[in-house]
Amino acid sequence: MKIVARDVSKAxxxxxxxxxxxxxxxxxxxxxxxxxxxxxxxxxCGKSTFLYIVAGFIQASGGxxxxxxxxxxxxxxxxxxxFQEYALFPWQTVLGNVMYGLREGxxxxxxxxxxxxITKVGxxxxxxxxxxxxxxxxxxxxxxxxxxxxxxxxxxxxxPFGALDTQTRxxxxxxxxxxxxxxxxxxxxxTHSVDEAVVLSDRIVVxxxxxxxVKKSVEVPFGRPRVVEDLMHDVAAMDxxxxxWHLVKAEVLKGGPR
Amino acid sequence: MSPDGAKRPNRNxxxxxxxxxxxSPDGAKRPNRDxxxxxxxxHGLRALKALARGYSLGLxxxxxxxxxxxxxxxxxxxxxxxxxxxxxxxxxxEGELQRHVxxxxxxxxxxxxxxxxGGVTLGVFMAWSRGVRAFFEPLLMLTNPIPKAALxxxxxxxxGIGTFSKVMLIFxxxxxxxxxxxxHAVADVSRNHLWSARAMGDGTTRMLLRVVxxxxxxxxxxxxxxGLIVSLIVLVGSEMLAGREGxxxxxxxxxxxxAYDLTYASMLTIAVxxxxxDRLYLALMHRLLAWKEExx
Numbered sequence: 068m069k070i071v072a073r074d075v076s077k078a079x080x081x082x083x084x085x086x087x088x089x090x091x092x093x094x095x096x097x098x099x100x101x102x103x104x105x106x107x108x109x110x111x112c113g114k115s116t117f118l119y120i121v122a123g124f125i126q127a128s129g130g131x132x133x134x135x136x137x138x139x140x141x142x143x144x145x146x147x148x149x150f151q152e153y154a155l156f157p158w159q160t161v162l163g164n165v166m167y168g169l170r171e172g173x174x175x176x177x178x179x180x181x182x183x184x185i186t187k188v189g190x191x192x193x194x195x196x197x198x199x200x201x202x203x204x205x206x207x208x209x210x211x212x213x214x215x216x217x218x219x220x221x222x223x224x225x226x227p228f229g230a231l232d233t234q235t236r237x238x239x240x241x242x243x244x245x246x247x248x249x250x251x252x253x254x255x256x257x258t259h260s261v262d263e264a265v266v267l268s269d270r271i272v273v274x275x276x277x278x279x280x281v282k283k284s285v286e287v288p289f290g291r292p293r294v295v296e297d298l299m300h301d302v303a304a305m306d307x308x309x310x311x312w313h314l315v316k317a318e319v320l321k322g323g324p325r
Numbered sequence: 326m327s328p329d330g331a332k333r334p335n336r337n338x339x340x341x342x343x344x345x346x347x348x349s350p351d352g353a354k355r356p357n358r359d360x361x362x363x364x365x366x367x368h369g370l371r372a373l374k375a376l377a378r379g380y381s382l383g384l385x386x387x388x389x390x391x392x393x394x395x396x397x398x399x400x401x402x403x404x405x406x407x408x409x410x411x412x413x414x415x416x417x418x419e420g421e422l423q424r425h426v427x428x429x430x431x432x433x434x435x436x437x438x439x440x441x442x443g444g445v446t447l448g449v450f451m452a453w454s455r456g457v458r459a460f461f462e463p464l465l466m467l468t469n470p471i472p473k474a475a476l477x478x479x480x481x482x483x484x485g486i487g488t489f490s491k492v493m494l495i496f497x498x499x500x501x502x503x504x505x506x507x508x509h510a511v512a513d514v515s516r517n518h519l520w521s522a523r524a525m526g527d528g529t530t531r532m533l534l535r536v537v538x539x540x541x542x543x544x545x546x547x548x549x550x551x552g553l554i555v556s557l558i559v560l561v562g563s564e565m566l567a568g569r570e571g572x573x574x575x576x577x578x579x580x581x582x583x584a585y586d587l588t589y590a591s592m593l594t595i596a597v598x599x600x601x602x603d604r605l606y607l608a609l610m611h612r613l614l615a616w617k618e619e620x621x
Contacts (some may be wrong), residue, residue, distance in 0.1 A: 119520075122520070122524060123523075124520050124523070124524075141523075141525045142520070142523040142526075143524075143526070144524075144525065144526040147524060148521065148524045148525065150517045150520075150521070151519075152517075153517050154517040154518065154520075154521045156518065156521075156536065156539070156540075157524040157616055157617070158540070158541075158542070158616045158617075159616070165527060166527035167522075167535075169524070170526070197616045198616070199616070214524075217525060266500055291424065
């Protein structure tokens with residue numbers, strides 16, 4: 068197992084009412100090497116919190132997370148992160164951003180590697196642009212290139228396409244599938260989109276409303292390589308989406324009126 | 326696949342002069358008409374615009390020149406602008422002005438550099454440590470509203486009337502806006518930026534130098550600009566009250582000896598230095614923040 072989480076819980080202190088709020092409770096999850104697992108749940112269910120605990124950004128209140136059998140104590144270069152937004156360094160060019168995480172080799176080798184990954188995500192020619200000159204989709208491509216370039220074993224993705232318009236989002240999903248199929252990594256992918264989870268994952272973990280825990284783990288039976296369009300009208304995929312939506316809907320409604 | 330929705334940087338936000346009248350946007354020329362305004366007209370227009378922007382200044386200088394010339398004010402109370410310029414020239418030729426300007430700038434630079442280095446360092450520590458913040462915040466809140474000129478006698482008492490006491494005063498005057506802006510800027514650095522750096526294996530030093538300081542730089546540089554203005558005010562004030570050298574002292578000296586024409590000359594010098602200093606700093610800031618959105 069690449070990632071093992073056992074009984075992870077997290078309580079936050081609400082500063083306004085000075086009470087403890089439980090975000091996660093007894094969350095257990097195992098991810099195999101090179102598996103693509105999506106965590107699906109309503110907003111506020113603690114799925115991002117769980118991802119940040121795996122990343123080592125925040126500490127769990129209870130339970131443990133093991134990566135390659137070793138307990139997580141902080142962030143590490145074995146686990147790359149892609150956020151939803153605002154993670155690129157705006158004071159650096161595309162090239163500077165992608166080079167940021169590179170440590171091996173001299174400056175020329177690092178630049179060559181960065182350029183390779185910029186081309187890989189389809190942004191060849193934009194090396195000297197600043198993030199503000201790029202569209203949302205292009206920024207996420209750069210963020211992906213930055214993380215892939217230093218070659219972490221695990222990709223932790225926190226709704227990486229959540230801020231994009233539908234078309235761009237579909238393109239980015241195809242792009243991620245293409246990259247992942249060529250260069251398999253273990254991916255833990257947080258999303259609140261049923262469609263996205265079905266298209267991308269090997270397995271989908273549905274979470275309950277806050278305090279979040281695993282409600283159900285669902286295998287996605289479609290082979291690879293996958294084509295996003297084919298799954299749009301596939302009958303089995305439609306059934307799977309319907310089932311998943313019922314699971315999620317129950318949790319969304321628990322959160323009160325929307 | 327092609328990158329989605331590429332936004333090309335607009336390096337020239339003004340509409341092209343070439344397309345103003347003769348040419349329609351699709352590039353089709355109208356018959357019998359030169360599409361381009363003449364070079365002369367374009368240059369003339371630009372010069373006129375520049376002039377229009379500074380016209381209030383021109384008006385002031387005209388008044389300065391002609392009010393004393395027409396005898397509305399006695400020329401020894403207000404010497405005309407041209408005479409003042411000539412006086413500046415004479416002072417420079419005698420070598421008097423440079424000496425005071427150089428000394429004043431050395432004092433100001435020393436105090437400012439200390440204030441910036443100390444201010445940014447303290448700002449970072451305050452943002453990162455609750456203990457440091459709890460210790461310094463009340464002190465800052467207490468000293469910030471005190472007009473720094475009111476501290477001049479105290480500093481003379483403590484540090485004498487020489488350069489050291491003036492540098493210390495400028496240091497105190499500049500560190501406050503720099504600390505405040507750095508503290509807020511560092512506290513505001515986006516969590517995703519810090520976490521991204523950590524995920525890529527950054528230790529605290531690398532993250533500080535390559536993420537926190539660049540991210541904080543827009544606000545910090547604005548704080549330094551405030552400090553710069555304070556430093557000039559405090560400098561001249563402290564020199565006027567004590568010492569035997571420096572631009573501030575020179576102004577006070579010309580006043581005491583009744584050489585008002587030289588008072589104007591030295592005041593003009595200070596005004597020009599302050600203006601150029603600020604403009605240079607703005608240009609530097611603009612360069613450092615070229616990565617930012619317009620209006621940096």
